[in-house]
Amino acid sequence: MSNQPQVLVPDTRTRILDLAQQLLLSRGFNAFSYQHIAKELAVKPAAIHYHYPTKEDLGVAIIQRQRRRLHKWRGLPRLTDLLPQQQLEALFEVYLGHLQNEQRVCLFGSLAAEFRTLPEAMQQELRLLTLELTDFLAGVLEAGRAAGTIAFKGQPTAKAAQVLTTLAGALQMARVHDERQFHMIFEQLRLELLPE
Amino acid sequence: MSNQPQVLVPDTRTRILDLAQQLLLSRGFNAFSYQHIAKELAVKPAAIHYHYPTKEDLGVAIIQRQRRRLHKWRGLPRLTDLLPQQQLEALFEVYLGHLQNEQRVCLFGSLAAEFRTLPEAMQQELRLLTLELTDFLAGVLEAGRAAGTIAFKGQPTAKAAQVLTTLAGALQMARVHDERQFHMIFEQLRLELLPE
């Protein structure tokens, strides 16, 4: 789920975006500043403003990139060739990755709490991201149930929304407590969806 | 889940706490200020500092009051006399109440995202609150399963943690999208836990 050409050191613009996303996920949108980024990258805040004039631009860019990554990821043969239950496992792996990156929260989980304080453009992008993610998962769940390898009651869309909010919440739990809380919830999900 | 004596107009100290909690739930901890509270209550920021010297004091007071309310609520005969599945429904009602109050998020869902930016004392109080809530729900689930009226696989503690994070996440979903998203997830939960 990385989309860089083989460049060892990304350009400044990308390094800003990478770091901003890291800070967003670990501190929230209102609690990170251009100065945080500037200090870490050893540049001045004005340089950041050159690439992203306003904080809103920066926030929007983060979410849009994540949407592009999702689209690309959904289309990878490495993913589309998999069986539904394997695609579900692949999605689980992404969330496990969040946990291990010391980030411990996904974009939705980071932005939902302060949603009402976000610029309109960011709100709209986040809505699109969650809709697209839900849509993808609903398709996987439906196909898995048809094939008899994924189990759940009710409508695929409802179940997909439930699973995604649970995963987001589980990452938040890991932040408040520790990894074991996440794995507890995680295994509970797996137990219910993928019974042998 | 209200613990005021029959006073029509609460004292300033309480009005501050009430409003601060409302602001916390709707904007997050870092995005509300003493000035917001002061303007709404038609007093000056210095008056707030008199009652709660620092913002940390205010934040801690909010969580501690919620913990006291939970303890009181758990012990009410109106609750303890109920059957497990009814206690579960009563808990669901609390979350439905959040939704209808235009608040649309619980304390955990509000604070988890910016957790790392919170004062240590608030972090500790929030940990205690979630532990106590999980403990309560785990007991209800276990009793319900023993009585054959609540259905779930796995350990009661794991299921309790999963249900609570799902509820927290569902409220966040309602904020990002609309109430229907919440009800979808909500009915999915009910469908799985309380089958007829």
Next chain:
DNA sequence: GTCTATATCCGGATAGAC
């Protein structure tokens, strides 16, 4: 218990030199 006045700091953002 609430006010005025103020100290201090940090946030996002812009102008213009290099």
Next chain:
DNA sequence: GTCTATCCGGATATAGAC
């Protein structure tokens, strides 16, 4: 593309009058 310098607003917080 990055810098220096600066503006402006808003944040938490305190001192001391009333």
